[in-house]
Amino acid sequence: MDFISILSIFVMACFVGYYVVWSVTPALHTPLMAVTNAISSVIVVGALIASAAAGSASSKWLGLLAVVLASVNIFGGFAVTARMLAMYKKKEKK
């Protein structure tokens, strides 16, 4: 993809992010931070590419280390978000 197409996606996504995040209820701001943390670990894509590529051993090991770090975040981030969200309950109807 050329730079302008990528930039267009980026700018549009910023607007989507702006409106979606304003609609998040303040009570869920902590889970919001935890889940944004988990999804920003999509950087693992770059780490996997580096790990799988032949040609540079140092690049591969940096990639593998990044895979470990990003995986901590992915599994930890989604799991802790799920744990928090499971706690939010409505008043029981009696």
Next chain:
Amino acid sequence: MDLALLSAAAGEHGGTPAWAMLAYLISGVLFILALRGLSSPGTSRAGNRYGMIGMTIAMVTTLVTHVPMIPGDAFNSYVGPDFMTMGEIVAAIAIGGGIGWVIAKRIAMTDMPQLVAAFHSLVGLAAVLVGWAAYLNPEAFGIVGADGAIHAVSRVELGLGIAIGAITFSGSVIAFLKLAGKMSGAPILLPARHVINLGTLAGIIALTAWFTQDQSLWVIATITVLSFLIGFLLIIPIGGADMPVVVSMLNSYSGWAAAAMGFTLSNTAMIITGALVGSSGAILSYIMCKAMNRGFLSVIAGGFGAEAAAGGGAAKEQRPWKRGSAEDAAYMLGEAEKVIIIPGYGMAVSQAQHALREMGDLLKARGVEVKYAIHPVAGRMPGHMNVLLAEANVPYDEVFELEDINSEFATADVAFIIGANDVVNPAAKTDKSSPIYGMPVFDVDKAKQVFFIKRSMGGVGYAGVDNDVFYMDQTLMLLADAKKMVEDINKGLAH
């Protein structure tokens, strides 16, 4: 670069098959839905699942399109699949995933702010490592031109990605240490720190520009080192209670770092995610700053609370105040019709949320109306109090935001303040010279009776200002550890 693979990829963008690009787009959309789900607790759990599916799609797509191969000789482009490397990748995911899973299951809810800060630091460091990996093996990332040099645009993206990642990392480490109490939460002020910081930032920008002309190792290495340094310098002067802004800001940075790497890889999932996370953190920082009536720059400049505390100590006058006991509080709470509870960071510190929920239950059993009022900056991260109350099984429809409940204090019999201070300080409304002037606060002075749980009369709030609420006629100070005091009140309410 392999010629056979190159020709196979001809007609497809940057060597990524069309189906893979679609898959990345889908995972980006699923991430949007993950955040969208958080608009209400009822839809949030489904949202989190969309997020997990999105991440799975992104990872599987990458693994399938980048199967490790053993490079071959002049006759064969590759010898065969590199099972060794595949094993290493799976092991890396398993090790990281296992650590993350265990931490997520074991962490106490009160420790959530430092956990989030620690997780931010990992994203930052991962971005730095990926940036370096791309610099060392640019062919693998498809960012080299015909002349063998990295594209100029890609160099800027790499420089930015590494710089933002490094700032996120070192800044988050400091935020983590401060939040976990492993380092003093007090601001650490270096002389001429603004000059040092601005100089370092200017250096990073200049070097990134230079990097487009000269792709030597020293340039990118210096950018990395300076960025680690500035992240550290930016966060040490910021005090503990400004951490909600800092954590949100670092959240935002981790997003921009992912976006920069997404540009390098032309990866839509990374770009969409980066933009989402970046805006999310920026909006949260804005909400927090507004809730303190302070400019973002003033928070980031740091040092808040340090000067005020130093000045306020000398001119302190002794004013009369009343001390209450748990029995007094239990009696008056039991007789009330409507009680509004205002939790703050002190509740988190003493882990009083479970005892507090019990108190709420005992009061409701007596027909008392109980509501919880949460200030946007209560605690050490956005939504911190809400999570703790949810952990203690407080139904979320009993918990209200500042603007939704503030008019109700006039009809409340009791305002019950537990571990909060600055957010109920009327000086924010009346005293123009106060450092917290203009900050929206709870109108607790309108309630008939105020109970104020506080460890001792000596300490002032984070802002270092005295609080008139202590000395009001209708205020009874309950001086004790928050959890202990609430438990004593519960004993009084039980019979």
